[in-house]
Structure formats: structure tokens, C-alpha cells
Amino acid sequence: MTSEEHIRRKVLLYWISMEDRLYLFRCCFPLALAVTTASASGLTSGIGWLFAAIAIDTGTLFWRRSIRRRIVDVDTEKCWRDAGIFHVAAVATYTIAGFNWVLGEPDQFVVTAIVLGASLMTHCSWVPTMRTLPNILALALPFGLILFAAEAAGLLNTTSLLLSIMLLGTTAVIMHFNRHKYFETFAQLQAEQELTARLDQAYEAALIEKERAEEANRSKSAFLATMSHEIRTPMNAIMGFSDLVMRMSDDPKIREYGQYINDASLSLLTVLNDVLDFSKIEADRIEIERRPVELAALFESLLFWVGRARERKIDFHIEASGLPEGTVFADEGRLRQILSNMVSNALKFTPEGGKVWLRGSVVSAEGDNVRVRFEVEDTGIGFSDDVASQLFMPFVQANGDIAKTYGGTGLGLAISAKLVGLMGGQIGARGKSGQGALFWFEVPFVRASMPLSRTA
CATH class of the missing domain: 1.20.120 (Four Helix Bundle (Hemerythrin (Met), subunit A))
Structure with missing residues (x-):
């Protein structure tokens, strides 16, 4: 029809x-x-x-x-x-x-x-x-x-004739109005039908374009993941030989140049790792593991940041007393990645003489289910309220000057947000410009019934 x-x-x-x-x-x-x-x-x-x-x-x-x-x-x-x-x-x-x-x-x-x-x-x-x-x-x-x-x-007579003509005219006007109303209604319905058809066509075209865009995005992510992997292989060789040059040479200039190469390689490797992780997330190629993890031990493994902070003359404190006892099922590597990213950002944006805190605490516990909140607070440059909602978007930093002064890809927090989402948790931040910032995320865990020593 x-x-x-x-x-x-x-x-x-x-x-x-x-x-x-x-x-x-x-x-x-x-x-x-x-x-x-x-x-x-x-x-x-x-x-x-x-x-x-x-x-x-x-x-x-x-x-x-x-x-x-x-x-x-x-x-x-x-x-x-x-x-x-x-x-x-x-x-x-x-x-x-x-x-x-x-x-x-x-x-x-x-x-x-x-x-x-x-x-x-x-x-x-x-x-x-x-x-x-x-x-x-x-x-x-x-x-x-x-x-x-x-x-x-x-x-x-004249009066009755006029009345009859008025009746005839009124009836003729009503019939004309009904006829006009019919065609007007028909035209209106036809216009609505055509508009609906155009909307349906536009919707179908939008779906097709959406599918094409998603396919292009998946192809881009797969390409980035492959290229990042391929670039990272020779980068490891560059880092290895630059380190070897520094160790074997007695020439101060050569050792200095080797250190420059090694530092630049580390920075580039960090960027490549971020791009690789983000590409894997977009391509749905990242899976969250569930293995017994002792969160207190996880915090201890982050003590190496104390040395990094001391080099920058920053006080770094770890507060693990609020963490749940025993083990929980979690992805230890991804948790360490998120926490390290937040601590690294805090140290990067905190000037000399500042402070950084890493905290963990139980938000709620019911039976074997426990929800833990992780926080990283600093006394650094902070950020304005209008920036808070954009911090977890890819390739976004607080402003252009941040990228020029401190560097970075703007992918770290976006990757952290994606990983927290895959764990079923929530992430957020608050801060004030010039008065520091606090980044947090909450993740639900299930307590592991067997001791960690038996699962190793």
C-alpha cells in the first residue's frame, strides 16, 4: 500500500x-x-x-x-x-x-x-x-x-426569499468548508507521512553511518595496537643498548648522551604503552582477570614511588590501614596501573615541597562482597570546576599550557576510567585551581576464600 x-x-x-x-x-x-x-x-x-x-x-x-x-x-x-x-x-x-x-x-x-x-x-x-x-x-x-x-x-415575498437565500448560502458555505477541510487534512497527513518517511530514511542512513564509523574506529584501534606493538620492539633494543653504552663507556659525554637517549626512550615507551592500552580498550580486546590479591601487599609494591617523590623533593605518604584484611579477587596488574597513573600525575603536577597521599579504605562490606575506595590527593596546581568533567576523556588535559609544560598524551586518566568501568566501579575527581586535587575510584570486590599462599 x-x-x-x-x-x-x-x-x-x-x-x-x-x-x-x-x-x-x-x-x-x-x-x-x-x-x-x-x-x-x-x-x-x-x-x-x-x-x-x-x-x-x-x-x-x-x-x-x-x-x-x-x-x-x-x-x-x-x-x-x-x-x-x-x-x-x-x-x-x-x-x-x-x-x-x-x-x-x-x-x-x-x-x-x-x-x-x-x-x-x-x-x-x-x-x-x-x-x-x-x-x-x-x-x-x-x-x-x-x-x-x-x-x-x-x-x-422579499423577506421569505431573502431568508431562503441565506439558508441556501449558509449550507453552501458549510459544504465548501467541509470540502476544503477534507483536502487540507489530506495534504497535512500527506506532509506528515512524507516527513515520517524522510525521518525514517535519515535514521536508517544514520545507523549505516554509525556502523561505518564504528568499523573505522575498530580498524583504527587495531592499526594503532599493531603499530604500537611493532614500534615497542625496536624501542626495547634502543633502551637496552643505550643502557649498555652508559655502563661500558668511561667518557662522561657518551654517558650523558646515553642517559638522554634512555630517558627519551622511556618517555616514548610510556606513550606507546598508553596508546596500546587505549587501542585495546576501544577494540574490546582487554579482559579483567580475577585472581586472589592482597590489597595491602599491592600498596607495598608502590613504595618505589617514595624514591621518585624524594628525587622531586615531594613528601609521599601511603595510608593502607583502611584496606580490607585478607585477599580479594581482582586484577592486580590493572589496579597497579591505575594507581601508578594517578600517583605519577600527582607527582608531575605537584611542585617541590608539596605533598602527595595514597589512601585505601573500605566503603561498604556485606558478606563476601566489599567495596573499596582508593584516593590520590596532592597539593599541586589543581584544576578548575569546568575541567573536572573532561579529565577522563581521551587526549584531554586541563589546558594547552599543561601539555606544553608537563607533556603527556592525555590518555592516562581515560585508560584508568575505562579500566575502572570494566571492573564495575566508579571514578571521579575534584580540585581547585592552585589548591591541589583529589582523584578517586571505587571498585567492588569479592573476598577470596583460600589463603594467598595456596593460590600462588
């Missing part, structure tokens, strides 16, 4: 619904017709016209209901033609009965005009698609009856 046919059926259903409501209002007209014709031509004539009017109105009611039941298969053009025939038949019935009444009771012109006028005003809402000739016929029959009744009653 085309969209235009769908609209035609929708408008037809709307018209049927309106006619069904008008049917209840028109129920009084067959009774009025029967009473008036009975007073003019006798009881038999009144009953005959009553059944004729009821037959037309009820017949059209059942016809409309049958159309509603099979609206999917009906021929809309034929339905409108049939409706026009019913319309003219109804008007003709009341008009013929009216002529019969006028012949019997010519003095009842006013009653005739009221009954026929009211009937005409309700029937004129019928069939907005009727052609010009049936419309003229449906208007001329009752109008002619009214003029005939006025003449027979001796009441045809």
Missing part, C-alpha cells in the same frame, strides 16, 4: 467517525418527517416515509461500519461515490416528503422550512469529495421545496 493510499484510508475513517456521531443527532428527523407527513396525508403515509428515512440513515450506518471493518482492502474512490449516492438519496427523500406535506398542509410553511432546513444542514456535511453536479442537486432540491411551500402558503 502506497503512502497516499494509506492517507486516503485514514481520512475516510475520520469522515466515518464524524458521520457516526451525526447519526445520533439525525435520529429525530425521521420522526419529525413521519409526524408532518401523517398530518398532511394520513397515518399510512407518515409510517411509510418514517421507514424510508430510517432505512436510508440506518443503511448508511451499517455501510459505514462495513467499510471500517475492511478499510485495508476497500476502494476509497468507490466508497466516496457510494457515499455521494446515499447523500443525494437522503436529501431527495426528505424533499419529496416535504412536497407531499406542502400539498396537504400549505399553511405549515414555517415548520416545513425548519424541518427541511435542519435536515439539510446536517446532510450537507456528507461526502466532501462529491462532484459539482451532485452538490448543486443536493442543494437545489430542498431549496426548491422551501420556495414551493412559501408560494403554496402565500408567504413568498
